[in-house]
Amino acid sequence: MNVAIIDYGAGNVPSVERSLQKLGATPERVNSAEKLATARAIILPGVGHYAALIRALDQRGLRECLVDAIMQRKPFLGICLGLQALYQSSEEAPNLAGLGILRGKICALPETVKLPHMGWNRLKVRRESALLEGLNENEYFYFAHTFAARAANEETVASCEYGTEFGAVIEMGRMCAVQFHPEKSGAAGAKLLANFLRNAS
Amino acid sequence: MSLARRIIPCLDVEGERVVKGVNFAGLRDAGNPAELAARYNAEGADELVVLDIAASRDRRPTFLATIRRVAEQLAIPLTAGGGIRTLADARATVEAGADKVTVNTAAVMRPELISELSKEFGAQAVVLAIDAKREEARWDVRVRGGHDSAHMDAVEWAMRGVEAGAGEILLTSMDKDGTQSGFDVALTAEISGRVNVPVIASGGAKLPEHFAEIFSKGLADAALAASIFHDGVQSIVELKQYLQKNNVEVRLSC
Numbered sequence: 001m002n003v004a005i006i007d008y009g010a011g012n013v014p015s016v017e018r019s020l021q022k023l024g025a026t027p028e029r030v031n032s033a034e035k036l037a038t039a040r041a042i043i044l045p046g047v048g049h050y051a052a053l054i055r056a057l058d059q060r061g062l063r064e065c066l067v068d069a070i071m072q073r074k075p076f077l078g079i080c081l082g083l084q085a086l087y088q089s090s091e092e093a094p095n096l097a098g099l100g101i102l103r104g105k106i107c108a109l110p111e112t113v114k115l116p117h118m119g120w121n122r123l124k125v126r127r128e129s130a131l132l133e134g135l136n137e138n139e140y141f142y143f144a145h146t147f148a149a150r151a152a153n154e155e156t157v158a159s160c161e162y163g164t165e166f167g168a169v170i171e172m173g174r175m176c177a178v179q180f181h182p183e184k185s186g187a188a189g190a191k192l193l194a195n196f197l198r199n200a201s
Numbered sequence: 202m203s204l205a206r207r208i209i210p211c212l213d214v215e216g217e218r219v220v221k222g223v224n225f226a227g228l229r230d231a232g233n234p235a236e237l238a239a240r241y242n243a244e245g246a247d248e249l250v251v252l253d254i255a256a257s258r259d260r261r262p263t264f265l266a267t268i269r270r271v272a273e274q275l276a277i278p279l280t281a282g283g284g285i286r287t288l289a290d291a292r293a294t295v296e297a298g299a300d301k302v303t304v305n306t307a308a309v310m311r312p313e314l315i316s317e318l319s320k321e322f323g324a325q326a327v328v329l330a331i332d333a334k335r336e337e338a339r340w341d342v343r344v345r346g347g348h349d350s351a352h353m354d355a356v357e358w359a360m361r362g363v364e365a366g367a368g369e370i371l372l373t374s375m376d377k378d379g380t381q382s383g384f385d386v387a388l389t390a391e392i393s394g395r396v397n398v399p400v401i402a403s404g405g406a407k408l409p410e411h412f413a414e415i416f417s418k419g420l421a422d423a424a425l426a427a428s429i430f431h432d433g434v435q436s437i438v439e440l441k442q443y444l445q446k447n448n449v450e451v452r453l454s455c
Contacts, residue, residue, distance in 0.1 A: 011335065187454065
């Protein structure tokens with residue numbers, strides 16, 4: 001399947017690409033609105049600073065068509081910052097508007113724990129999820145972040161606990177996003193990506 | 202339920218080969234980086250570190266090619282470093298496939314390098330590598346592969362580095378490195394207790410008990426070792442099973 005990976009220079013694009021290729025998909029790096037409009041499915045990867053992602057989307061004129069694609073129920077997977085971008089704003093860059101598809105603000109994890117939240121952690125599954133099919137609460141996923149979405153939102157299908165409970169997996173129709181890095185999460189991460197591809201096709 | 206402690210094999214690379222015995226005269230060949238990377242990925246390593254021990258300017262392209270080949274084998278995070286002096290060096294390393302970069306000597310010489318990298322890649326991608334050597338009641342920072350004193354206190358340097366934007370500390374005990382007598386518990390506990398970022402302990406590992414001790418008493422978030430994994434002295438799976446039995450949370454494949 002043809003999957004568009006939004007390429008704005010984020011470090012994890014090559015590894016997301018490699019993971020998808022291993023699963024038999026045909027990823028294509030995309031950074032124009034036209035290409036995004038014709039894609040079968042879209043992945044928004046992201047590491048680093050929230051502002052870098054939001055600014056890159058705006059500079060390339062991708063904001064509007066990305067929101068349109070998600071609203072038109074095109075299969076979408078956000079990874080790490082790609083999850084955070086779906087919300088209205090983030091404490092990491094208070095003056096920048098997020099995509100605003102989900103309500104709420106991305107906040108810093110509490111300083112009662114070591115930050116960034118770096119390493120392998122487990123999920124607390126809150127409701128049935130197509131993305132997590134065949135994966136249970138004993139699986140570990142690789143996280144590397146300091147900011148996170150609050151877990152109380154209804155789109156949260158699985159949360160994670162680190163200093164506080166936060167949203168780790170969200171799913172709303174065909175829009176999915178994960179706070180961890182499936183492309184860095186060994187066999188469990190590959191399974192999740194395979195689920196995304198299957199549900200998207 | 203909590204964050205698992207990480208086990209991190211380290212590949213010390215010279216040219217296109219993994220070498221070992223960094224602190225001894227006469228480097229011994231320990232294998233092909235990509236083959237070792239594939240093996241550790243399959244055995245359940247939580248992350249991999251690749252260090253260019255020669256770190257010379259003209260060998261840079263060879264090292265970047267090695268990072269590329271290693272990254273292709275991995276479904277776990279990759280940290281790379283050795284000889285990263287500028288933002289451009291770090292960018293090339295990340296583009297070659299590293300998720301995080303380590304800085305050591307160059308950061309001591311010019312601490313702003315840490316902030317520059319942190320701004321560009323995020324704190325989660327910047328690992329401050331500190332080589333520390335005991336000097337009476339304190340630890341001295343060593344640079345240039347441990348040869349020279351930086352005349353800095355290791356604890357203070359760690360705190361400064363974190364303030365500047367380092368998201369992790371890779372802490373090597375020069376006293377313990379190569380001894381296989383266990384990690385440096387006092388050093389690691391001191392620094393881990395003083396900074397609010399994860400600390401990777403390095404140097405001195407051999408037995409599973411050493412790992413259990415550095416997690417419980419040394420307050421390490423991750424533990425790194427090289428030759429014991431390359432030689433098969435310690436298998437990653439068995440090590441993790443031992444740790445799990447001893448109440449250390451680790452990621453074991455289901």
